Amino acid sequence: MADEINPWSSNQAIDVEKLFSEFGIEPIGPALSDLPEIPYFMRRGIVVGQRDYRQIATAIRDKTPFHILTGFMPSGHPHLGHLMVMKEVVWHVQQGGNGYVTIADREAHAVRGTPWEKCRELGKEYLSCLYALGFEGTTYFQSRNERLKDLAFEAATKVNFSELTAIYGFSPETDLAHAESVITQVADILYPQVDRAPAPTLVPVGIDQDPHIRLTRGVAHKMRMFTVEERDGYVSVRSKNAPDAALNAVHKAFAGSKKYEGHVDIRGLPCADVSQKVRSIEIAHGGFGFFTPSSTYHIFMPGLTGGKMSSSIPESTISFYEPEATMRKKVMSGITGGRMTLEEQKRLGGEPDKCSLYLLNLFHMVTDDLELAGIRSNCVSGAITCGQCKKDTAERVVSFMKDFREKMDAAAEKIEV
Ligand code: TRP
Ligand code: SF4
DSSP states (O other), X not given: OTTTTOOOOOHHHHHHHHHHHHHTOEESGGGGTTOSSOOHHHHTTSEEEEESXXXXXXXXXXXXXXXXXXXXXXXXXXXXXXXXXXXXXXXXXXTTOEEEEEEOHHHIIIIIOOOHHHHHHHHHHHHHHHHHTTOOSEXXXXXXXXXXXXXXXXXXXXXXXXXXXXXXXXXXXXOHHHHHHHHHHHHXXXXXXXXXXXXXXXXXXEGGGHHHHHHHHHHHHHTOSEEEEEOSXXXXXXXXXXXXXXXXXXXXXXXXXXXXXXXXXXXXXXXXXXXXXXXXXXXHTTOOOOOOOEEEEEOOOOOTTSSOOOTTSGGGOOBTTOOHHHHHHHHHTSOOSOOSSHHHHHHHOOOGGGOHHHHHIIIIIOOOHHXXXXXXXXXXXXXXXXXXXXXXXXXXXXXXXXXXXXXXXXHHTTXXX
């Protein structure tokens, strides 16, 4: 049964696996066992990878605090390509996460040259989309969040230019604002733990954002006073830059522990218990006590024109305020996985994994798994023509957009920026 309703292997996933082995991203599957319910974007192979997702799944199961955060660069209108991350955020909020969304206007201004006023307008559109999907939580614009900027400055003490060059390929010609927008994103990811309290934090992103995740995970670690490590038969708590009083407090907190120069060794306790206590001591002594952020990675929905879906290629995507006729036209001229002739289509069937419209249905337009499986099997068996399938998809898109726009408009009234 599971196989029948889970026919969503996609060619993209194979390349993705290669990417994973290079960068140490883990597949999502094994991290899901604690989840009470698996959301469709994980079931359907859209979200494929993760770092440390297990601590999020456990928090959901145990109903303990966690944060969920993502960001949008307001350099173009939001479109279908942005919906996936938004839905991931909303789902995790519904599972008990504290929601945070940052509008990366500093990044848009620094990297794309978007004027501030435009950033504000576009940022508001992203927020309308989020609220239309049911988002609840904290939102902010980078440029207007003073505490974020302070945190970015503090984080900047842990990053040097050779690291930026290694991760992003920055050169001596890269302007300083670009580097600042990077460190601002690091601060975005750590912000919920400063704004509220240290807790596991999930950042759902497309694979292209992984460099930021790697950098931030490194910085979060460097900003800790202590490292806690399981050794052979004991737990070692090492000071990186902890004040003496904090290391003494660790020693005092664990009866029978041994204190040495710069570290305390503790026997007979699970590492997780020690970690928790050490974190609270760190916080009591003015430290950040950060949890290393977790991330998930989704594959990209291909553009209707075949390549990337991007607002800079208008035919590749559909924005939320497009006239109905244009929407239909774009869907009808979308790249499919159909064959050259009708005869071939009937004989060989279509190739849904190569079809931008199938993937549009898989990502957003068909919520029912069985209905989607039906579309897939009709395609593969040649029982349906692309012409008909496109028309059906166009209908779904038009009605989805109509409904979504109404929700966006209702949400927009409530947003003040
Ligand atoms: N850099 C992201 C983009 O290009 C936007 C962003 C800013 C972001 N801060 C973030 C994404 C924090 C995730 C988490 O779209
Ligand atoms: Fe795509 Fe539908 Fe054609 Fe299959 S039948 S290739 S899903 S348009």
